[in-house]
Amino acid sequence: MVFSVPLRPFLKRNLPTSVWNRLTLTIYGWEFHEKRRPFLQYAAPQGNDKSFMLAGCGRLELWTCDPEVTSEVLRRPRDFQQHDLTELFMGIFGHNVLTGNGESWARQRKIAASVINERISKTVFDESVRQTRGMISEIFVARTQDRATSASSNKMFDMLKKVTIHVLSGAGLGASVPWRNEDGEKPRPGFKMTYIQSAKVVMEAVTGPIILPSALLTHWPSWVPGGPKMKQLGVAKLEFPQHTNTLLDEERRRSNEKSASRSNIMSQMIRASEQDRSTGKMLSDEEMVGNLFIFTAAGFETTANTLSFALMLLARYPMWQDWLLEEIDEIQPEDAEQDFDYTSAYPKATRIMAFMFETLRLYTPINHLVKQTHEPQTIKTSRGTICLPPRTVVYMNTVCLHLGPEVWRGINHGSDPDFVKAASPKHTPDELVFRPSRWLNPAGSQQPLFQPPKGSFVPWSMGPRVCPGQKMAQVEFTAVILTLLHEHRIDPIPVGEESREQMDERLEAKLNDSMSVLTLQMNGVYDIGEKGGVPIRLSRRV
Numbered sequence: 001m002v003f004s005v006p007l008r009p010f011l012k013r014n015l016p017t018s019v020w021n022r023l024t025l026t027i028y029g030w031e032f033h034e035k036r037r038p039f040l041q042y043a044a045p046q047g048n049d050k051s052f053m054l055a056g057c058g059r060l061e062l063w064t065c066d067p068e069v070t071s072e073v074l075r076r077p078r079d080f081q082q083h084d085l086t087e088l089f090m091g092i093f094g095h096n097v098l099t100g101n102g103e104s105w106a107r108q109r110k111i112a113a114s115v116i117n118e119r120i121s122k123t124v125f126d127e128s129v130r131q132t133r134g135m136i137s138e139i140f141v142a143r144t145q146d147r148a149t150s151a152s153s154n155k156m157f158d159m160l161k162k163v164t165i166h167v168l169s170g171a172g173l174g175a176s177v178p179w180r181n182e183d184g185e186k187p188r189p190g191f192k193m194t195y196i197q198s199a200k201v202v203m204e205a206v207t208g209p210i211i212l213p214s215a216l217l218t219h220w221p222s223w224v225p226g227g228p229k230m231k232q233l234g235v236a237k238l239e240f241p242q243h244t245n246t247l248l249d250e251e252r253r254r255s256n257e258k259s260a261s262r263s264n265i266m267s268q269m270i271r272a273s274e275q276d277r278s279t280g281k282m283l284s285d286e287e288m289v290g291n292l293f294i295f296t297a298a299g300f301e302t303t304a305n306t307l308s309f310a311l312m313l314l315a316r317y318p319m320w321q322d323w324l325l326e327e328i329d330e331i332q333p334e335d336a337e338q339d340f341d342y343t344s345a346y347p348k349a350t351r352i353m354a355f356m357f358e359t360l361r362l363y364t365p366i367n368h369l370v371k372q373t374h375e376p377q378t379i380k381t382s383r384g385t386i387c388l389p390p391r392t393v394v395y396m397n398t399v400c401l402h403l404g405p406e407v408w409r410g411i412n413h414g415s416d417p418d419f420v421k422a423a424s425p426k427h428t429p430d431e432l433v434f435r436p437s438r439w440l441n442p443a444g445s446q447q448p449l450f451q452p453p454k455g456s457f458v459p460w461s462m463g464p465r466v467c468p469g470q471k472m473a474q475v476e477f478t479a480v481i482l483t484l485l486h487e488h489r490i491d492p493i494p495v496g497e498e499s500r501e502q503m504d505e506r507l508e509a510k511l512n513d514s515m516s517v518l519t520l521q522m523n524g525v526y527d528i529g530e531k532g533g534v535p536i537r538l539s540r541r542v
Ligand code: HEM
Pocket: 097, 098, 099, 109, 112, 294, 295, 296, 298, 299, 300, 302, 303, 306, 365, 366, 369, 370, 458, 459, 460, 461, 464, 465, 466, 467, 468, 469, 470, 472, 473
């Protein structure tokens, strides 16, 4: 599973197409590359272009992009449980709501779901504005030559990751970090890394070497390629839970002292868990650390990569940026010197929400939702009944669910801005086109935003196990985009004599050159050196 992913380009180049077309289905993350091709090629001739079974050397797999099957499976978490691998990778620091099933999950979910409330949303919004302002000032300070009007950086994608981890730290653990201070901040006595440093290293390794024992990682030979990184991971794996425990002790002390009530995920979790003490359903210490880890792990790459795709899309589609700017100029805070305010700005940001949904539709971070059966199960749909034996793995392909022409083609054209007709590629089916206005219902509708049929838009999953961080991600996305575009435009920088058309082709290729690791991410935009990557210009709007 791990080694086949980097081998993908080599295998694709060297295998006969007919062999590759089938083999690719066994390589992790095929969904984004193949889109609907396997369903049309293998499933449609058998009378159902939405589901097929894959029988290999391992367990039987049902692959589906049928909204009816998806909503039925996700409605029944007791029949379709978390995959064993979820526990292996995500339970590394303790049992938690993502890895749990049955009663254990229900008990943890009750607490986890209650912690992301309106008070947290306000904290998330304010923290996101603060961190994005820090990011903008770093870009402008770094480039002095034309600092009054514009500045550019090829590190904006890394900076968005930094925004996300800082927001998770501030709003999640109450450990607010100033934007610039991180590099100068010293680890606490007895630690080699700060909380943020250890969190970042752990989160970036969460799908791979994190499962190796810390002792092995810290003694990894330095001369082996990647050795220093493995050693660093070993330290981070040891220190991350220790940091979390220290922060937890501090938060508990503060809540015992009954000082000013704080609104972060950790404080709310302690409070919610304490309320369940009398019923014996409170979280154990191990579960508390496990859940704090999972809130960071589940919220980090998903949100950061969504913001990165959004940034690239803003650079690629200047006219959609203008469309967003029209709304942002209307949301302006009353006093131009003031920051945006959550209560008044967030509900008005309908176009930003449409932009986020369209980004998630085409570049959904989690390319499949996976569940497994323990008992025989049947799924009844209007297409017929699917019978599954025990130990079948069900993969719900979110990439294809988000491209179903019967749901997505041609909706809400009435809300399109004028440029859409002129700019739309003639031969591309509408469901493949980036068109945020498809989400805007006609003026006067009961719901301003399009409500897709059940099971057809599931970036956050759905049903009882729907992502509890959905609102938090929406609030953060809105705050970051509002702050970025309030006073600035975003533009790509041409390479050499590149025309706008050539530049668009380059950006389009970058968007398509994405790979599903834990979540979908663009290759070659993070951790690049001083040159390379995709430099982006921020220009002050006049
Ligand atoms: C754009 C951002 C996000 C996306 C696309 C996303 C997506 C998802 C998806 C698809 C699941 C279901 C996984 C499964 O069933 O295996 C999930 C679960 C979860 N997410 Fe998110 N997520 C996002 C942000 C967040 C944030 C910000 C947090 C918290 C700070 C968070 C916390 C969780 C937790 C705790 C679960 C487990 C819920 C359970 O199993 O009951 N997520 N997320």
